Amino acid sequence: MHIVVCLKQVLDPELPPRYFKIDPETNRPDDGVADMVMDSYAENALETAIQLRDKIGGATVTALCLGDEDSEDVLRRALSFTADRAVRVWEDEWENLDGQAVGHILARTIQSFGGADLVLTGYQASDIEEGLVGPVLAEELGIPCVTLASELAVEGSILKATCEAENGYQVIDVPSPAVFTIVSSEKNVPRLPKVKDIRLSRSKPIEELEADDLEIDAERCQPAVALRKVYVPDREVACEFLVGEDGPELASGLAGKLMELKVL
Amino acid sequence: MANVLIYANQQGGNLSSNAREALAFGSSLARSANGETAAVLIGPGAGTAAKEAIAFGAEKAYTIDSPLLAQYQVELYLDAISEAFEKSQSTILVLPFDRKGKDLIGRLATRSSASALTEVIDFKVEEGTVHYVRPIYGDKAYGEYTINRKKAVIGIRPKSHEPASRDENRTGDIIPLKIDLSEEVIVSTLAEKIESALSGVRLEDARIIVSGGRGLGGPEGFDELEALANVLGGAVGASRAACDAGWVPTSFQVGQTGAVVAPDLYIAVGISGASQHLSGITNAKTVVAINHDSEAPIFKRANLGVVADYMSVIPALTKALKKRMGVNTG
Ligand SMILES: Cc1cc2nc3c(=O)[nH]c(=O)nc-3n(C[C@H](O)[C@H](O)[C@H](O)COP(=O)(O)OP(=O)(O)OC[C@H]3O[C@@H](n4cnc5c(N)ncnc54)[C@H](O)[C@@H]3O)c2cc1C
Numbered sequence: 001m002h003i004v005v006c007l008k009q010v011l012d013p014e015l016p017p018r019y020f021k022i023d024p025e026t027n028r029p030d031d032g033v034a035d036m037v038m039d040s041y042a043e044n045a046l047e048t049a050i051q052l053r054d055k056i057g058g059a060t061v062t063a064l065c066l067g068d069e070d071s072e073d074v075l076r077r078a079l080s081f082t083a084d085r086a087v088r089v090w091e092d093e094w095e096n097l098d099g100q101a102v103g104h105i106l107a108r109t110i111q112s113f114g115g116a117d118l119v120l121t122g123y124q125a126s127d128i129e130e131g132l133v134g135p136v137l138a139e140e141l142g143i144p145c146v147t148l149a150s151e152l153a154v155e156g157s158i159l160k161a162t163c164e165a166e167n168g169y170q171v172i173d174v175p176s177p178a179v180f181t182i183v184s185s186e187k188n189v190p191r192l193p194k195v196k197d198i199r200l201s202r203s204k205p206i207e208e209l210e211a212d213d214l215e216i217d218a219e220r221c222q223p224a225v226a227l228r229k230v231y232v233p234d235r236e237v238a239c240e241f242l243v244g245e246d247g248p249e250l251a252s253g254l255a256g257k258l259m260e261l262k263v264l
Numbered sequence: 265m266a267n268v269l270i271y272a273n274q275q276g277g278n279l280s281s282n283a284r285e286a287l288a289f290g291s292s293l294a295r296s297a298n299g300e301t302a303a304v305l306i307g308p309g310a311g312t313a314a315k316e317a318i319a320f321g322a323e324k325a326y327t328i329d330s331p332l333l334a335q336y337q338v339e340l341y342l343d344a345i346s347e348a349f350e351k352s353q354s355t356i357l358v359l360p361f362d363r364k365g366k367d368l369i370g371r372l373a374t375r376s377s378a379s380a381l382t383e384v385i386d387f388k389v390e391e392g393t394v395h396y397v398r399p400i401y402g403d404k405a406y407g408e409y410t411i412n413r414k415k416a417v418i419g420i421r422p423k424s425h426e427p428a429s430r431d432e433n434r435t436g437d438i439i440p441l442k443i444d445l446s447e448e449v450i451v452s453t454l455a456e457k458i459e460s461a462l463s464g465v466r467l468e469d470a471r472i473i474v475s476g477g478r479g480l481g482g483p484e485g486f487d488e489l490e491a492l493a494n495v496l497g498g499a500v501g502a503s504r505a506a507c508d509a510g511w512v513p514t515s516f517q518v519g520q521t522g523a524v525v526a527p528d529l530y531i532a533v534g535i536s537g538a539s540q541h542l543s544g545i546t547n548a549k550t551v552v553a554i555n556h557d558s559e560a561p562i563f564k565r566a567n568l569g570v571v572a573d574y575m576s577v578i579p580a581l582t583k584a585l586k587k588r589m590g591v592n593t594g
């Protein structure tokens with residue numbers, strides 16, 4: 001069983017708002033103070049892929065990233081999670097790709113591997129947050145897509161996904177091959193890689209592919225949307241701090257305020 | 265000129281509130297593009313829902329009433345909606361970016377060679393071009409987008425619009441569409457459905473919410489919040505950190521990827537106030553924060569702040585409110 005997991009490098013989503021600034025020239029965040037990290041749901045997808053592989057004899061995990069040289073870091077991290085193979089696709093002219101173009105290129109890349117039995121992506125990247133790559137990939141590959149999966153299991157030729165539903169959970173069965181978009185859950189909390197695996201990951205190869213290696217449709221590779229302007233909205237509220245010597249005094253003050261508000 | 269088609273989710277002839285929001289957004293988009301507003305309703309009850317869609321602002325409505333569409337099934341819904349998009353000759357398809365929208369939007373756009381945008385909260389017209397507004401970077405920023413393709417599929421973030429209002433006097437054509445749907449396209453099947461065993465009020469509908477985060481230190485802290493919520497007649501919510509730790513089920517999660525709520529009172533306990541969390545409480549009226557770190561970003565969103573260890577405050581607050589509310593109600 002060949003599992004491909006798609007990983008994106010993003011600006012650290014946990015960056016506190018006070019450090020978050022937009023460079024009006026580029027319409028991008030100032031990355032002076034922020035780290036670039038692996039997209040958070042993609043990391044949950046990676047953890048899911050590794051756990052699944054370890055349960056299935058002979059299964060392998062390929063980590064796939066579309067990104068420039070800097071994004072090699074996320075592939076190193078995937079190798080330290082014990083992914084079997086790491087592939088990076090990039091072409092310098094791919095500057096402003098959107099989720100649809102990324103979905104197309106990733107689909108062609110997966111086809112160049114001879115396909116995959118399972119393709120995992122995060123549900124939504126933590127920077128531009130489109131939530132498109134997984135469903136677009138599925139459509140491009142002509143295979144089913146299950147979104148918002150928090151758990152995956154394989155039963156014979158059937159893939160079973162536990163997914164968020166409108167009011168609770170549902171289990172969806174699909175045949176392989178299929179695409180799954182992954183959300184975080186207590187089952188897929190990313191591991192802390194072992195020191196030994198981190199060391200090993202440094203010497204493992206990262207394969208590189210370019211447009212010429214793939215049968216890309218020039219049209220579908222054009223971004224379908226253009227980001228014209230980015231700004232930080234001002235949403236600050238004036239906070240009234242309660243004063244008090246100790247917990248009970250603060251609590252009593254707060255209770256009084258809440259009663260005044262007449263919402264109770 | 266751009267004609268807009270709205271996929272309005274319905275059940276038994278009733279439109280969902282997400283559908284009414286999409287109708288409000290879609291008809292104002294069509295008006296500013298000098299186009300026509302149409303809705304598509306699918307499944308049993310589509311005819312009744314079509315009348316509703318017209319009362320809520322559509323100028324005409326397409327119906328696809330097949331028993332195959334009685335339950336949501338992604339492959340059949342994709343076929344039905346993309347055919348309707350094609351046959352209606354609209355250039356913009358609007359649907360809510362809700363649970364179903366998350367399955368459908370990217371795939372519908374790929375099938376129709378259309379541009380796709382999700383999480384859209386607003387639009388404006390500048391020099392004849394529509395700019396769509398959506399939050400990005402975990403709600404820390406807003407981005408304005410234009411589309412590069414002839415057609416577009418636009419996903420509206422739930423709770424970002426006032427639902428359209430109803431006007432009985434509106435009229436419009438109802439056009440049944442004949443579409444060949446085949447069970448053969450079905451590949452994904454629902455094996456099991458687990459309704460969450462939430463007692464009391466649904467988060468989305470609660471007027472008062474008490475939410476806990478990593479600062480509670482463990483599942484026991486939620487017992488204290490539960491007790492407070494009981495006195496207040498509210499619901500309990502949580503940050504993603506608390507859900508991911510397994511202290512409470514994921515259905516408690518408030519935020520960008522959890523419930524979007526708009527209560528009169530939101531009490532955040534041991535929650536730092538990450539932008540992704542605040543994204544879920546944009547429309548909360550009064551926000552109270554209890555956190556022992558006075559620098560926590562939650563205080564920039566809170567109307568009332570208490571800087572203290574929550575354990576020293578919450579039980580005392582529950583007690584104080586019990587007493588006062590007892591006195592009040594007499
Ligand atoms: C793509 C993406 C989507 C996300 N979606 C969501 C979402 O939908 N909802 C969400 O909530 N998060 C979401 N997050 C996560 C978010 O970025 C934060 O990591 C998360 O909200 C932090 O949770 P927290 O505030 O409980 O924990 P922390 O940030 O760790 O904060 C804990 C707080 O508790 C305080 N504290 C500690 N002990 C005490 C005590 N004894 N008494 C009082 N205060 C105490 C601390 O001072 C601190 O401020 C998302 C992240 C990503 C990347």
Ligand SMILES: Nc1ncnc2c1ncn2[C@@H]1O[C@H](COP(=O)(O)O)[C@@H](O)[C@H]1O
Nearest residue numbers: 006007066121122124125130131132133
């Ligand atoms: N450049 C990329 N390279 C590899 N995977 C990606 C890339 N962009 C997005 N993805 C995957 O698609 C998921 C959803 O991204 P998006 O549709 O952009 O919100 C991410 O969590 C990743 O798993």
